[in-house]
Amino acid sequence: MTKTSLAALAGAAAALVAGGAMAQTAGIATVQPDAVILSAKAFDAANQQISTTYKSQLDQASQQQTALNTQLRALLDTNKDGQVSQAELQAAQTPNSAIGNQVRAAQEKAEPQIESLQRPATLAQAYAIEQISQKYDAALRAVVTAKKINIVLTPGAIQYAPASTDVTRDVIAEIDRSTPTVPVTPPANWQPTQETVQLLQQYRQIVAANAQRRAQAAPAAGTPAAPAPAGKAPTGR
Template identity: 60%
Template sequence: MTSTKTMLTLAVATAAIVAAAPAAAQVSGIATAAPDSAILSAKAFGAANTQIATTYKAQLDQATAKQTALTTQIRTILDTNKDGQISQEEYQASQVATNPLSGRVKAAETAGQPAIDQLRAPAVKAQAYAIEQVALKYDAALQAVVRAKNVNIVLSPNAIQYAPPTVDITKDVIAELDRQTPSVPIAAPANWQPSQDTVTLLQQYRQAVYMQEMRRAQGAQAGPAPAAGTTPPATAPRAPTGR
């Protein structure tokens, strides 16, 4: 599999060549595709997430309960005026290293976070394995789209300054991924470790999920800022370390 990192590096190099080419060559046979978006948007990955949520429901529910308790504890620490809300001033005050509140928050996290991470670990590993299995199928899907559309050069979207929407073939690659690979396993071999590219993709996905949940939470109740250093919720646990 061509790694996402390698693909992006080649895309930047290719962009320089394209910029020096005649104007006609800059349109014909050139497309853009986002490997990370294609992999994380594939139906196989979505189905794997559903399976993981069911398989590890007990552990994830326990992790969620512990995370909620930890978050409540931290919010209590930060709510210095005891009005049930975390104001921007209270949150900013906790970020000052010399503020005793900062030490209390870190102590609470140090005491509570390891158990949460341990409960989430099997689900995190399964999710990383699913991502890697989808990623292994990306090149074949891309090549199929390239042949079907007579594409000669595929660039990363961020490697060019402008291109019309029709140049982007990411959705086509996703559709081909879905056709070729409708599902992937989630049970990783005992000694399996994710590649660094897999870890990067998993972190990117979980950060997106975390931000989405934060926006949803802020919409549901106005005001409170997240506690300093708190870990994303059960749907966005920390990624495993790559090899």
């Protein structure tokens, strides 16, 4: 998790909720639990607080990641034309490649320190996700009661449903109303559940995909040597 990726977190959740009306059909509704949790205003507020609280560590991690990327680019740019071609990348990936071995050695040396700097912010983000997750059931029950829903399914459990069946936005609104903020400081020795780790990884995939689309849309200034990692998610219980 770099400072840049944290700044991108606020808008990334929109990709999880692609429309959806405020009604339900014949007592049956669908909800995307992951979209509810990751699109909640409390998660946005948590990310902003994390980016401030851990600014020093994230800045250091970002600087070290930039230095690593510069080193990798220099290693991979074997013809020294200022760019890394697909052929140069493929050459480094061949078995027993000297350049590939140097790239891996540089990563193995630098990445543990980068991940160590990122870890407090990563744990704080996981803790925020878990706090919001714990509010999901109550928010869902409130929507079910208000709309007189009899059955709730995830979109993946059915082959077709009209847009009016989706009440994801209603559950998001309920969590926003009942839980506008959550704490981001985990207790000592706290570790996230496996479900929390999966949600955090899913969110980071969205952030990475958005960043890649922005990079592809920008004028090319040479192929980067390697994508900057967003930091490893903590291991769940």
